[in-house]
Amino acid sequence: MENWIFITRWFFQGMRWLYESLLSATGWQISYVVVLTVLISTLSIKIITSFSDIAARKSSMKMQAIQPELDKLKKKYGNDPQRMNTEQRKLMKERGVSTMGGCLPLLIMMPIFFIFFAAFRAWSNEQTLRLLVLLDSDPDAGLEMFKQYQFLWMNNIWRPDNLSAASMMTGEQFWNMFANSSSSGSCSMCATNTNIHNFIYFNENEAVLTDLLTRLNFFQNVNGTIQIASDNTAFLASYSELTRDCVALHEGYSNGMMILPVLAAGIAFLSMWLTSKNQPQNDQNKSMKWMNYIMPLFMGYICWNQEATFALYLIFSYLFSTLLTLGINRYFKKKQQQPIVEVKK
Numbered sequence: 165m166e167n168w169i170f171i172t173r174w175f176f177q178g179m180r181w182l183y184e185s186l187l188s189a190t191g192w193q194i195s196y197v198v199v200l201t202v203l204i205s206t207l208s209i210k211i212i213t214s215f216s217d218i219a220a221r222k223s224s225m226k227m228q229a230i231q232p233e234l235d236k237l238k239k240k241y242g243n244d245p246q247r248m249n250t251e252q253r254k255l256m257k258e259r260g261v262s263t264m265g266g267c268l269p270l271l272i273m274m275p276i277f278f279i280f281f282a283a284f285r286a287w288s289n290e291q292t293l294r295l296l297v298l299l300d301s302d303p304d305a306g307l308e309m310f311k312q313y314q315f316l317w318m319n320n321i322w323r324p325d326n327l328s329a330a331s332m333m334t335g336e337q338f339w340n341m342f343a344n345s346s347s348s349g350s351c352s353m354c355a356t357n358t359n360i361h362n363f364i365y366f367n368e369n370e371a372v373l374t375d376l377l378t379r380l381n382f383f384q385n386v387n388g389t390i391q392i393a394s395d396n397t398a399f400l401a402s403y404s405e406l407t408r409d410c411v412a413l414h415e416g417y418s419n420g421m422m423i424l425p426v427l428a429a430g431i432a433f434l435s436m437w438l439t440s441k442n443q444p445q446n447d448q449n450k451s452m453k454w455m456n457y458i459m460p461l462f463m464g465y466i467c468w469n470q471e472a473t474f475a476l477y478l479i480f481s482y483l484f485s486t487l488l489t490l491g492i493n494r495y496f497k498k499k500q501q502q503p504i505v506e507v508k509k
Contacts, residue, residue: 183201189454195313195315217485279351294309297435311411323472324472325425325468331413342382431479
């Protein structure tokens with residue numbers, strides 16, 4: 165993907181290495197190896213970031229403990245906001261409560277969200293390039309690879325699980341994905357208006373892909389310089405011909421049944437509801453409860469439009485967070501119920 169930050173590249177390469185290692189070691193169908201790769205990658209990241217969740221829960225418990233005192237300060241200095249804020253900060257400092265404690269998981273989660281978003285989009289597009297190369301060199305083998313992309317109710321795990329997406333990326337989608345971006349990159353043969361050279365797989369197979377995409381009329385040779393074609397008419401016809409057998413395999417059917425977007429929205433709501441349930445019932449948290457409804461809907465919308473692999477990541481991530489929240493809540497609840505033993509001097 166264009167203009168990746170180095171962390172995203174590292175993560176994508178690590179996930180790609182894990183996928184290829186598992187595929188070689190297990191010999192399983194491609195789609196099942198993909199799901200296993202997503203699961204392992206998600207759990208690995210969540211285990212690392214779980215420490216921030218535990219720290220946030222501790223901060224929340226401390227905040228709950230001093231909430232009655234904060235309410236008293238609010239009543240006492242309600243007409244003097246500046247004095248009230250000063251006294252609140254003083255009290256929180258004395259009790260070791262951090263105002264940023266509850267925000268820590270969000271500050272960590274958002275960058276990871278965008279890293280995964282970019283990595284899964286790149287992974288899906290790379291698989292499309294791989295499939296085109298194989299369809300060109302060996303159509304039967306290419307069709308067999310495409311069949312291995314099927315997972316449960318989805319015809320192609322690299323495509324969105326919804327009621328409108330086709331199981332094969334269309335020529336228009338391919339063109340929009342790779343042709344309408346800036347020309348910065350490392351490709352020594354490509355000139356203007358394409359971001360395809362920013363993909364690791366393209367750089368690894370530059371000669372083969374340049375030859376194929378030139379024959380497909382995606383590229384054109386202008387006085388010895390390979391550049392993007394002036395229009396996509398000829399490319400769309402060539403692309404349709406190359407992918408004809410894959411398209412015909414599921415012609416008339418959508419790629420999915422919208423199950424993953426619904427699951428993602430539902431599990432996101434459950435996770436956020438459990439988290440907010442154990443937060444202090446102050447005015448700020450009450451006013452933020454609307455996020456419990458907006459964010460799950462937003463996640464469902466993203467999963468409707470993005471690859472099923474990214475939807476699986478969100479489901480695994482929120483499911484792990486839900487289980488972690490339940491475990492943390494149970495631990496601290498037991499800890500609070502333990503009697504305080506006085507030490508006799």
